[in-house]
Amino acid sequence: MDFSITEEQRQLVETARKFTRERIIPVAQKLDEHGTFPIDICKEGWELGLMNVEIPSEYGGLGLSCLDHVLMMEEINYGCAGIGTTLAGNNLACMPLLLGGSEEQKRHYLGMLTEAPIFAAYACSEPDAGSDVAGMRTTVRKVGDEYVMTGQKRWITNGGYASWYSVFGRIGDPKDRHKGVTCFVVPRDLPGVSVGKKEDKLGQRASNTTDVLFEEVKLTRKNLVGGEGEGFKIAMKTFDRSRPWIAAGATGIMRRALDESRRYALERKAFGQPIAQFQAIQFMLAEMAMKYEATRLLMLKAAWSIGEGRIDAIESSYAKAFGADSAMAVATDAVQIFGGYGYTKEYPVEKLMRDAKLLQIYEGTSQIQRMVIARNLLAQGA
Amino acid sequence: MQIDLSEEQRLLRDTCREFADKELRPNAKKWDREHRFPAEAVKKLFELGLGGVAVPSEWGGAGMDNVSYALAIEEISRGCASTGVTLSVNNSLYCDPIAKYGTDGQKESFLTPYARGEKLGCFGLTEPQAGSDAAEQRTTAVRKGDSYLINGTKNWITNGPVADAIVLFTMTDLSKGTKGITCFVVETKTPGFVRQKADEKLGICASPSCTIFFENMEVPISQRLGQEGDGFKIAMSTLDGGRIGIGAQAIGIGRAAFEEARDYSKIRKTFDIPIFQHQAIQFMLADMATALDAARLLVLRAAWLKDQGKRHTRESSMAKLFASEAANRVADKAVQIHGGMGYSKELDVERHFRDARITEIYEGTSEIQRLVISNLLLK
Ligand SMILES: Cc1cc2nc3c(=O)[nH]c(=O)nc-3n(C[C@H](O)[C@H](O)[C@H](O)COP(=O)(O)OP(=O)(O)OC[C@H]3O[C@@H](n4cnc5c(N)ncnc54)[C@H](O)[C@@H]3O)c2cc1C
Ligand SMILES: Cc1cc2nc3c(=O)[nH]c(=O)nc-3n(C[C@H](O)[C@H](O)[C@H](O)COP(=O)(O)OP(=O)(O)OC[C@H]3O[C@@H](n4cnc5c(N)ncnc54)[C@H](O)[C@@H]3O)c2cc1C
Numbered sequence A: 001m002d003f004s005i006t007e008e009q010r011q012l013v014e015t016a017r018k019f020t021r022e023r024i025i026p027v028a029q030k031l032d033e034h035g036t037f038p039i040d041i042c043k044e045g046w047e048l049g050l051m052n053v054e055i056p057s058e059y060g061g062l063g064l065s066c067l068d069h070v071l072m073m074e075e076i077n078y079g080c081a082g083i084g085t086t087l088a089g090n091n092l093a094c095m096p097l098l099l100g101g102s103e104e105q106k107r108h109y110l111g112m113l114t115e116a117p118i119f120a121a122y123a124c125s126e127p128d129a130g131s132d133v134a135g136m137r138t139t140v141r142k143v144g145d146e147y148v149m150t151g152q153k154r155w156i157t158n159g160g161y162a163s164w165y166s167v168f169g170r171i172g173d174p175k176d177r178h179k180g181v182t183c184f185v186v187p188r189d190l191p192g193v194s195v196g197k198k199e200d201k202l203g204q205r206a207s208n209t210t211d212v213l214f215e216e217v218k219l220t221r222k223n224l225v226g227g228e229g230e231g232f233k234i235a236m237k238t239f240d241r242s243r244p245w246i247a248a249g250a251t252g253i254m255r256r257a258l259d260e261s262r263r264y265a266l267e268r269k270a271f272g273q274p275i276a277q278f279q280a281i282q283f284m285l286a287e288m289a290m291k292y293e294a295t296r297l298l299m300l301k302a303a304w305s306i307g308e309g310r311i312d313a314i315e316s317s318y319a320k321a322f323g324a325d326s327a328m329a330v331a332t333d334a335v336q337i338f339g340g341y342g343y344t345k346e347y348p349v350e351k352l353m354r355d356a357k358l359l360q361i362y363e364g365t366s367q368i369q370r371m372v373i374a375r376n377l378l379a380q381g382a
Numbered sequence B: 001m002q003i004d005l006s007e008e009q010r011l012l013r014d015t016c017r018e019f020a021d022k023e024l025r026p027n028a029k030k031w032d033r034e035h036r037f038p039a040e041a042v043k044k045l046f047e048l049g050l051g052g053v054a055v056p057s058e059w060g061g062a063g064m065d066n067v068s069y070a071l072a073i074e075e076i077s078r079g080c081a082s083t084g085v086t087l088s089v090n091n092s093l094y095c096d097p098i099a100k101y102g103t104d105g106q107k108e109s110f111l112t113p114y115a116r117g118e119k120l121g122c123f124g125l126t127e128p129q130a131g132s133d134a135a136e137q138r139t140t141a142v143r144k145g146d147s148y149l150i151n152g153t154k155n156w157i158t159n160g161p162v163a164d165a166i167v168l169f170t171m172t173d174l175s176k177g178t179k180g181i182t183c184f185v186v187e188t189k190t191p192g193f194v195r196q197k198a199d200e201k202l203g204i205c206a207s208p209s210c211t212i213f214f215e216n217m218e219v220p221i222s223q224r225l226g227q228e229g230d231g232f233k234i235a236m237s238t239l240d241g242g243r244i245g246i247g248a249q250a251i252g253i254g255r256a257a258f259e260e261a262r263d264y265s266k267i268r269k270t271f272d273i274p275i276f277q278h279q280a281i282q283f284m285l286a287d288m289a290t291a292l293d294a295a296r297l298l299v300l301r302a303a304w305l306k307d308q309g310k311r312h313t314r315e316s317s318m319a320k321l322f323a324s325e326a327a328n329r330v331a332d333k334a335v336q337i338h339g340g341m342g343y344s345k346e347l348d349v350e351r352h353f354r355d356a357r358i359t360e361i362y363e364g365t366s367e368i369q370r371l372v373i374s375n376l377l378l379k
Helices: A006-034 A039-045 A066-079 A081-100 A105-113 A174-180 A233-269 A277-307 A312-336 A349-359 A368-377 B007-024 B028-034 B039-047 B066-079 B081-099 B104-115 B174-182 B231-267 B277-308 B314-335 B337-343 B351-360 B366-377
Strands: A117-121 A141-142 A146-156 A162-170 A181-187 A193-198 A209-219 B120-126 B138-144 B147-158 B165-171 B183-187 B193-198 B208-218
Touching: A006 A039, A006 A066, A006 A081, A006 A349, A039 A081, A039 A368, A066 A081, A066 A233, A066 A277, A081 A117, A081 A146, A081 A162, A081 A181, A081 A233, A081 A349, A105 A117, A105 A162, A105 A181, A117 A146, A141 B174, A146 A162, A146 A181, A162 A174, A162 A209, A162 A233, A181 A209, A181 A233, A233 A277, A233 A312, A233 A349, A233 B039, A277 A312, A277 B366, A312 A349, A312 A368, A349 B337, A349 B351, A368 B277, B007 B039, B007 B066, B028 B081, B028 B351, B039 B081, B066 B081, B066 B231, B066 B277, B081 B104, B081 B120, B081 B147, B081 B183, B081 B231, B081 B351, B120 B147, B138 B165, B147 B183, B165 B231, B174 B183, B183 B208, B183 B231, B231 B277, B231 B314, B231 B351, B277 B314, B314 B337, B314 B351, B314 B366, B337 B351
Parallel strands: A117 A162, A141 A162, B120 B165
Antiparallel strands: A141 A146, A146 A209, A162 A181, A193 A209, B138 B147, B147 B208, B165 B183, B193 B208
């Protein structure tokens, strides 16, 4: 048992922390207010090696582990979860290629991201299929050696800025559910690909979320990721590896909420003393700190298992569900500790609360995580 | 024991519900987005007699009871939480203390037009350093002949940017703590009454609030409510009533969120069945409905006690505490039940989530309600 991090990890965290403090925190509120995509910040983050971190060195990436990644992501999310999600969007797009892509696909598409500060997106959800991935309606017709894709994807992070998409569509009958689901990598500039409406969101407003439309898009085997019908498995394996990142979003939000709340509680006076003297406030702070620590341990465990090649869906779901639910509770309490000031845009805590809510929804809702956990538990038998 | 509503109460509730469905719900999202005070809708509600629901008719009110008032605020808030608090402040925080402590002359000038809904009132207690701890008042009123000179700052004054008069708390004697607080009623057009720009908030964005500076504002002695030193008592008894209004507002917000989630759960399908058929969703909805009903019973009990002329400090605090926490839980679950759609500004539910949050903060935070309740438990 060893809870220490390596020297390299310490340096990575230091870099990300400095970047967050100097470049993200000063602008987060403005980006949120106007729903501005953080393109310049991403460019700078790219230069520093904070984007696409899990891409292996053979494709020009840093080849960092999931553990390195979550340590770094906690820092970014401390400053702005909308920016955290933007970075995660790229990594999410890469994962199906890392899991099922050909050498050529990896070299080309992952190489694009390591050569220039550009974006990619993971396009799975649809207007009528979110939790129920196997219910998707995007269809892929086989015409000779070619594939023709038609469908509408919704809630696509980086959708409006991506140069390519990892897209899931269905070959065959919808009644076959997950069996026909197939993954493709689709360049943005192919005829028939277009970006639909941009979502105006409660939180994480710096991240870009759009519909992406595919109208009779002609694809070839070069676009096929893994085999026909392997898409569902690829999607699920992707989530096993990405859910710890969401836990990192949660730890970032919680640590920020805790730091802000502690500082405020020591400064703000009521009834002749700092509110930190009241047990009600103390207990809230204690609860926040426990939730942060517990999430962090679940996150590190899940990420460590992935690095060891001992990936277990249940661990990723523990971290994601517990982290998301905890972040929501902690951010809500932070607003409470700030009283009326917490409700205004002058302080950062109301944003934390809006941002946190997304963690319970995307990458599998809190309910879906519990389904994964229960299914795995019950599969172990009596 | 009788839990039925009277014919009159039911009629008012139904009228408000209809108004909310027709005039408020379809527009609330737009008002929120544009941070626009819905002056037209408020005017129409005032024409319906909602300026002073429980104010006696001889002073321009509707002369109904506080149960009716709570029912009305719930229905209005279900349509638009901002409009709900606009009314609640005028009724509970502005008209109520004048009806209770005002002289006939004060009532004529400062109550009747407001209870009739021709004018709008606001309530100034909070200061930058005095929120939960109202005794920390630093706004001073210094006697000068037949008037007082008032200097200081109030912040987060709901209706502040649009109000015609304020029930204002000041210190006439800084050495006396709560016994040095004195209340006035002052028109906002008085020289020295200086409004700042409207606050930027998480929610209730169609309810404008602002900071107000008082710069040598001269107020005649005739506008003092009660005696010097009565201010704290007036503020606390006013909040006993105000909390009934905020409890009702919370239920209204919660109900809007609950109803939208319930309806959505019937049409949204995952895994080939409506999500309402998943037990996780069913039980969430069951808890939401239970919490809202319990909250309403607490609010109506407090309102009923007030109607009986009985002390209801503890019951008002319980109602406000429970209803506001219920509203927040319900709104959070309602977003969750909507999945990704809950996070989008296309639907109303994300607004309910933001709006609900204020009910645990203003008119005494949840911690202050617990303080009030626990203190009274010991007595
Ligand atoms: C800002 C944002 C960014 C996103 N980014 C991406 C992205 O980059 N790529 C992408 O593909 N998707 C993305 N998504 C989509 C996201 O993954 C889905 O919104 C999510 O999976 C939930 O799906 P849904 O919205 O269709 O909700 P639904 O699946 O309709 O769920 C509605 C409710 O029912 C519950 N529920 C569903 N099934 C069950 C069940 N069997 N038992 C109990 N409860 C159930 C859910 O938990 C939820 O509470 C994003 C979403 C948002 C809001
Ligand atoms: C949108 C909005 C509208 C408002 N409208 C009005 C209005 O119209 N008129 C008006 O006068 N005011 C108004 N207010 C002010 C509101 O009533 C105060 O914000 C509220 O009373 C809390 O005060 P505070 O913000 O100073 O928090 P603080 O008093 O600084 O409290 C900070 C935290 O400490 C906690 N705390 C304080 N004391 C204790 C204790 N003894 N034990 C345990 N915990 C404690 C609080 O619960 C809170 O969590 C409004 C506020 C907002 C945000």
